[in-house]
Amino acid sequence: MPTGHVEIPALPVMIPLGVALMIVAALVLRRRGxxxxxRLVSWWLAGWYAVxxxxATMLPLRLTWGPGAGEPELFRILVIPYVTMRVDDFVLNILMMLPLAAALRVVFxxxxxxxxxLTGFLISLTIETAQLLMLLFLNGARWADTNDLIANTLGAGLGWLALQQASRRRRQAEPAVRS
Incomplete structure (x- = not known):
């Protein structure tokens, strides 16, 4: 079996996917009445957030397989949390998942x-598992990191707390309705 290589750049995937999600959002909302x-703008923002x-987590995608592809770079698998943590990556992963609560509320x-x-954890687990499998079997260039799983889950929770706080403040700012 010959060595194979594929590289999928980010923009040619992200732009058509984002546009497709915009169309699907409009069709679904129209069908539901x-x-x-x-609502359309909210759904569009949630779709572009997903894109x-x-x-940020999968693209660009670089995969190599077959003889001559080399051994997987096992140093890219970070199993022990906190010890191998890169603080800037941890913070960025928290920030990446902050909008999840708003997207889930608006769309679902x-x-x-x-x-x-739980949704933030499962999304992160899916991403990290995909990165691990691609790293092990297709010499992927991404990292599989337990710290990302922790940070993403924390980001989802903090996003929910921020959304709750914003909702409370908005309710408090509304003038009392007189009967």
Whole structure:
């Protein structure tokens, strides 16, 4: 079997995917009878957020396989949390998942903090598992890092807390309705 190599750049994937999500959002909202400018923009922002997460975590994608591909770079697998932590990456992973609570609320109506945190954990677990499998079997260039899993889950939880705080402040700022 000959050595194979594929490199998938970010923009040719992200832009068509983002546009496709915009079209799907408009069609779904129209079919449900819920198409308003505000709702459409919210869904579009949530879709582009998902595209940005995909781009930040998986793209560009560089894979090599077959004889001559070399051994997987096992130093890219960081299993022990905190000891091998890169602080800047940890903070960026927290920041990346902060908008998740808002996206889940706008698109799926999720308001429960446990569901937001679980969703953030599962999204992160999926990303890290995909990166690990590509690293081991296709000589992928990404890192599989338990710190990312922790930071992403923490970011989802902090995003939910921030959304709750913003909602409380908005309710407090609303004038009392007189009967």
């Amino acid at each position: 819920e198409l308003t400018r505000g 940005a997460v995909l781009g 109506g999720v308001r429960d903090g446990k569901r937001v945190v």
